Amino acid sequence: MFLKAAVNGGRSKAEHPAVPVTARELAVDTAAVIAAGADVVHLHVRDEDGGQTIRPDALAEVLREVRSTAPGAILGTTTGLWTCSGPEERYALVKAWEVLPDFASVAFSEEGAAETASLVVARGMDLESAVWSTDDVPALLASPTLHANVRVLIEPMDTDPETAVAHAREMAARIRAAGVACPLLYHGEDATTWPVLRAALEDGHQTRIGFEDGIHLPDGTPAPDNTALVRAARAMTV
Numbered sequence: 001m002f003l004k005a006a007v008n009g010g011r012s013k014a015e016h017p018a019v020p021v022t023a024r025e026l027a028v029d030t031a032a033v034i035a036a037g038a039d040v041v042h043l044h045v046r047d048e049d050g051g052q053t054i055r056p057d058a059l060a061e062v063l064r065e066v067r068s069t070a071p072g073a074i075l076g077t078t079t080g081l082w083t084c085s086g087p088e089e090r091y092a093l094v095k096a097w098e099v100l101p102d103f104a105s106v107a108f109s110e111e112g113a114a115e116t117a118s119l120v121v122a123r124g125m126d127l128e129s130a131v132w133s134t135d136d137v138p139a140l141l142a143s144p145t146l147h148a149n150v151r152v153l154i155e156p157m158d159t160d161p162e163t164a165v166a167h168a169r170e171m172a173a174r175i176r177a178a179g180v181a182c183p184l185l186y187h188g189e190d191a192t193t194w195p196v197l198r199a200a201l202e203d204g205h206q207t208r209i210g211f212e213d214g215i216h217l218p219d220g221t222p223a224p225d226n227t228a229l230v231r232a233a234r235a236m237t238v
Contacts (some may be wrong), residue, residue: 001237002206004185005030005038007226009212010052010082016215018225021046023062027069029226033210036230040074041066042105042208044083054083054090060099076103076128079116087112094119103150105130108140117145126150128185131171132157141178151183151206161195164188168196169203187213194218201236209233 007029011019020029020043030041045062047053059077066075084090087110094104094116103126106117113129120127130153131140140146154171158164168186175184185206188196193214200207209229216222218236223229 001201001234002039002183002185003037003230003233004040004042004076004187004206004208004210005033005226005230006042006187006208006210006212007033008046008210009044011211011215012050016211016222019211020226021050023065026062027066030066030073030075031070032225032227033230034070034073036227037234038230040076040103041070042076042078042210042212044078044212052078052080052083054079054093054097056093056096056098059097059101063099063101074102076105076126077101079104079106079120081107081110081112087115091116091119094123097123100125102126103128105153107132107155108136108143109133113139114143114145117143117148121145121148128153130155131175134167134171134174137171137174140175141180146180147182149180149182151185152180154184154186154205156186156188156192156196159191161188161192164192164196165199168199172203172205190214197233198236207233 020026044052045058104120105128107130109132129149132155154168156164156167183206186196186200187208197207210226
């Protein structure tokens, strides 16, 4: 079982006080989730006001802090358009990164995804392309970086668990039918988090867990921290 820990995303401390936001919090959390069984860590950098950012200076500060605390951890971040003003600025910011994450995610629901994905690969980072619905699959399949992906993220946006699982499987089937051989990773959000994770395990795919996706354990109780979520996911394979 390959498990990614998505430790914060856009979730706020108002939603859960243990969400890591600062560079130091992200460093401590990364070390903890790796020790608990996460294979890689996906994190979102915050700016001075708590918003998400992909500014080179902010990203560099976080990556240096995390790597000093958790040496050897494999780290990734987002390139989501919500972190900047639009596709042009995103491209310029990613091009300006001086300290690089090990991998970066690019959502093919967004304008400029193919160009950003090509830049990620050209700069030597591992690429994760993401699809949020079946409507995104054609753009992914047409992308010049299709076969350069370290994995493809299947991220159904549905709020109903059964629908989310069905759509994850439909997207996976279309991607596999096109000859894509790299690993697929399913993950859900909030009410769909654990049902989609279970479906990923049933289907033999990679998965992820963490506060970005949900703040509750499988039994519905609040998780004290990301480590508890990682341990709960790992326990499903025992």
